Amino acid sequence: MSNRITSWHGNPSKPLYTPPAGAIDAHCHVFGPMAQFPFSAKAKYLPEDAGPDMLFALRDHLGFARNVIVQASCHGTDNAATLDAIVKSNGKARGVAVVDPAISETDLAVLHDGGIRGIRFNFLKRLVDDAPKDKFLEVAKRLPPGWHVVIYFEADILEELRPFMDAIPVPLVIDHMGRPDVTQGPDGTDMKAFRAFLDSRDDIWFKATCSDRLDPTGDPWNAFADAVAPLVSDYQDRVLWGTDWPHPNMQDNIPDDGHLVDMIPRIAPTQALQRKLLIDNPMRLYWPEELVG
Numbered sequence: 001m002s003n004r005i006t007s008w009h010g011n012p013s014k015p016l017y018t019p020p021a022g023a024i025d026a027h028c029h030v031f032g033p034m035a036q037f038p039f040s041a042k043a044k045y046l047p048e049d050a051g052p053d054m055l056f057a058l059r060d061h062l063g064f065a066r067n068v069i070v071q072a073s074c075h076g077t078d079n080a081a082t083l084d085a086i087v088k089s090n091g092k093a094r095g096v097a098v099v100d101p102a103i104s105e106t107d108l109a110v111l112h113d114g115g116i117r118g119i120r121f122n123f124l125k126r127l128v129d130d131a132p133k134d135k136f137l138e139v140a141k142r143l144p145p146g147w148h149v150v151i152y153f154e155a156d157i158l159e160e161l162r163p164f165m166d167a168i169p170v171p172l173v174i175d176h177m178g179r180p181d182v183t184q185g186p187d188g189t190d191m192k193a194f195r196a197f198l199d200s201r202d203d204i205w206f207k208a209t210c211s212d213r214l215d216p217t218g219d220p221w222n223a224f225a226d227a228v229a230p231l232v233s234d235y236q237d238r239v240l241w242g243t244d245w246p247h248p249n250m251q252d253n254i255p256d257d258g259h260l261v262d263m264i265p266r267i268a269p270t271q272a273l274q275r276k277l278l279i280d281n282p283m284r285l286y287w288p289e290e291l292v293g
């Protein structure tokens with residue numbers, strides 16, 4: 001792999017929608033900078049640098065207050081870039097790590113002190129070489145208190161993953177709703193299967209994210225809005241939203257982040273829903289200590 005790729009918009013528009021004060025972008029990443037934080041030898045893509053300064057400038061431009069930074073597969077299990085970005089945020093970011101399942105209790109505690117509140121299991125074959133369920137389950141059983149597991153999979157393996165996910169004893173957060181085919185509509189096979197999964201436990205959360213990845217009809221992503229709005233309404237206490245900046249692997253179809261933010265009022269039409277989606281729900285997972293009282 002040689003050429004480094006740029007997968008983000010150079011000049012995103014200002015959204016028409018203004019997020020409420022304190023809004024959290026609960027799914028984004030940092031890439032590098034490579035000179036300081038080299039990419040993994042196993043990385044499936046090699047991006048240009050998209051470091052914390054760029055992320056925080058975008059956060060301010062879009063009207064958000066905080067970020068949840070999810071370790072991207074290009075950095076493997078070395079979370080140094082994610083931890084560095086969290087430090088540079090001055091308390092305005094927390095994170096989700098990717099770990100070697102054999103990680104020690106001491107190293108998990110170090111991640112906790114660095115602002116990590118969950119670990120991510122990635123089942124996309126184009127992103128990772130292997131995803132050992134037995135080892136994932138073992139580490140999921142010994143996470144620090146209050147942590148959760150983020151899982152990224154595609155709709156066609158939801159049923160296959162059920163026994164594994166059912167056995168995880170901490171809350172689950174499903175990236176991009178498990179990538180349903182949104183063109184099937186709100187009552188399509190994929191959405192029905194995902195709803196059945198959500199109904200199986202009340203501690204399964206999901207991210208109503210990635211209209212750009214999931215909707216082949218393109219911006220303004222009408223199929224995504226139609227399919228996802230009912231899901232957000234029906235499961236409004238366990239849904240999160242994020243930009244997915246810097247949009248790994250989207251270099252052929254780079255979204256305008258301002259337009260992504262304008263999806264929010266289409267899937268969460270009331271102020272009450274927007275507050276849950278952007279503030280109350282992510283605060284419960286990532287800054288629960290601020291909610292005490």
Ligand SMILES: O=C(O)/C=C(\CC(=O)C(=O)O)C(=O)O
Pocket residue numbers: 029071072073074122127152175244247248249
């Ligand atoms: O950023 C996302 O959520 C989606 C990704 C990239 C990814 O997950 C990773 O590199 O870890 C994708 O579908 O390529």
